[in-house]
Amino acid sequence: MKLPIYMDNHATTPVDPRVLEEMNPYFSENFGNAASRNHSFGWRAEEGVDEARARVAALINADPKEIIFTSGATESDNLALKGVAALYKEKGNHIITSKIEHKAILDSAKTLERQGFEVTYLEPDEYGRTSLESVEEALRDDTILVSIMLANNEIGTINPIAEIGRCVKERGIVFHTDAVQGVGKIPVDVQAMNIDLLSLSAHKVYGPKGVGALYVRRKKPRIRLAPLIDGGGHERGMRSGTLNVTGIIGLGKACQICGEEMDEENGRLIGLRDKIHNEITERLDEVHLNGHPTERLPHSLNLSFSYVEGESMLMGLNDIAVSSGSACTSATLEPSYVLKGIGRGDELAHSSLRFGLGRFNTEEEVDYTIGRVVEVVARLREMSPLYEMAKEGIDLSTIKWAEH
Amino acid sequence: MVYSDKVVDHFNNPRNLGSMDKSDPAVGTGLAGAPECGDVMKLQIKVNDQGVIEEAKFKTFGCGSAIASSSLATEMMKGRTPDEALAIKNTIIVEELSLPPVKIHCSVLAEDAIRAAVKDYKAKKNGV
Numbered sequence: 001m002k003l004p005i006y007m008d009n010h011a012t013t014p015v016d017p018r019v020l021e022e023m024n025p026y027f028s029e030n031f032g033n034a035a036s037r038n039h040s041f042g043w044r045a046e047e048g049v050d051e052a053r054a055r056v057a058a059l060i061n062a063d064p065k066e067i068i069f070t071s072g073a074t075e076s077d078n079l080a081l082k083g084v085a086a087l088y089k090e091k092g093n094h095i096i097t098s099k100i101e102h103k104a105i106l107d108s109a110k111t112l113e114r115q116g117f118e119v120t121y122l123e124p125d126e127y128g129r130t131s132l133e134s135v136e137e138a139l140r141d142d143t144i145l146v147s148i149m150l151a152n153n154e155i156g157t158i159n160p161i162a163e164i165g166r167c168v169k170e171r172g173i174v175f176h177t178d179a180v181q182g183v184g185k186i187p188v189d190v191q192a193m194n195i196d197l198l199s200l201s202a203h204k205v206y207g208p209k210g211v212g213a214l215y216v217r218r219k220k221p222r223i224r225l226a227p228l229i230d231g232g233g234h235e236r237g238m239r240s241g242t243l244n245v246t247g248i249i250g251l252g253k254a255c256q257i258c259g260e261e262m263d264e265e266n267g268r269l270i271g272l273r274d275k276i277h278n279e280i281t282e283r284l285d286e287v288h289l290n291g292h293p294t295e296r297l298p299h300s301l302n303l304s305f306s307y308v309e310g311e312s313m314l315m316g317l318n319d320i321a322v323s324s325g326s327a328c329t330s331a332t333l334e335p336s337y338v339l340k341g342i343g344r345g346d347e348l349a350h351s352s353l354r355f356g357l358g359r360f361n362t363e364e365e366v367d368y369t370i371g372r373v374v375e376v377v378a379r380l381r382e383m384s385p386l387y388e389m390a391k392e393g394i395d396l397s398t399i400k401w402a403e404h
Numbered sequence: 405m406v407y408s409d410k411v412v413d414h415f416n417n418p419r420n421l422g423s424m425d426k427s428d429p430a431v432g433t434g435l436a437g438a439p440e441c442g443d444v445m446k447l448q449i450k451v452n453d454q455g456v457i458e459e460a461k462f463k464t465f466g467c468g469s470a471i472a473s474s475s476l477a478t479e480m481m482k483g484r485t486p487d488e489a490l491a492i493k494n495t496i497i498v499e500e501l502s503l504p505p506v507k508i509h510c511s512v513l514a515e516d517a518i519r520a521a522v523k524d525y526k527a528k529k530n531g532v
Contacts, residue, residue: 309442311467315407315415327442328467333506335442346440383421383471385446385463386439401438402516 009358052252076199077104083225092142128157150182155291156300165194184258207254211247307387316376408502414472432525436516
């Protein structure tokens, strides 16, 4: 077993060797510009891109023509929200999303608010799910777009996208889902789920960084988008710029592998994930699951360890790469807005660890991780005045803490 | 976050970790911070008959820098009188541990905890 262990696969994944192998010829031999229509270099690049487009489409049951390649899911999210808002504003100016979406959605929504759009941010339930009912209640005659993520990046909770999609479609409103964490991990079908726009990213599914896609429905109904980037009219005019051929080839291959191996991989990852959860809760008290007990991504486990702070856990777990919702680990020095959004309270948000299992994690790594987490948490609890007070039977909520 | 060697050392080998009897009249206990802010420090001092801090203990809930700041604070308090301990300013801790700007609040918290412990000791001594 090699240290350090990588267990932060929500953040990014390593490139699968099979993906890299597929990409390699496109750096050198097949280096052509996919838009060069007049020679074989261009044709070969275009053929590769076409195949990749078909592979991405197949994973989500779309038509290849409905795949728009982008620089990643942040761009896809921006294009979906801002692109729809620009072209549907005569129809209305109300947009619905949730409080625990990725920042690419929330910050795009804020930009639209400054432009005069009205945005409703739905409250998820305690497990992080956005219910069909809450969407239905928020719908208005002037609603033009609903954007709800497929699965949450911090807690892995999966939303009832098919139900929401059906309801939104009946009203003739555009439905977008940020599916970055879900595509390639759980089955996604844009037809069955009535999705009009879907964002995905290569580097979350063992592809390269810097490439992603936006699925844009062409039929029933045809979705129109104003481009963010103008230029040579690539990607049906929705995203100009010379195609990132190598990245696109990698994304295509990554999607193909995910489609073929999803069932087997999920079974394995759920087994490993539940092993971590069960053994840690057997050996430590006051461990809380953040996220839905069952409607959760197969590789996703987010736990809060009462009385210990996240960054100190990460420091103790210096040979294991996981992440935390603690304020000290964020650039903003605020605890995770997702954990706060599901009503976790700041204290448990500070005490959280996110385990993101992946294709290349082994059972040996999982066993080692369990042992290290138990050891580090136990040590930090011995150092924690809160643990000591709790053991003495003091109710921490009754103490008047000094603000600072 | 990349930590200085001194922070890592205090985190891995905390000095004076533990607790003393709060009800002992020679012991002053100071608590600083709040759980929702992500850090709580408990510092305790034990003052001998000569009026010198002969023992200091800490327990800290917080990041590595918070743990290191309180660990260092206990080291610095020992051998001083309570009034001398009040001279330990957060800037000394920042300098000693090479804390980056985002971690300065950890040193401020340690200073607060020192003050609270001394105040508690004096209150007990004066029978307040």
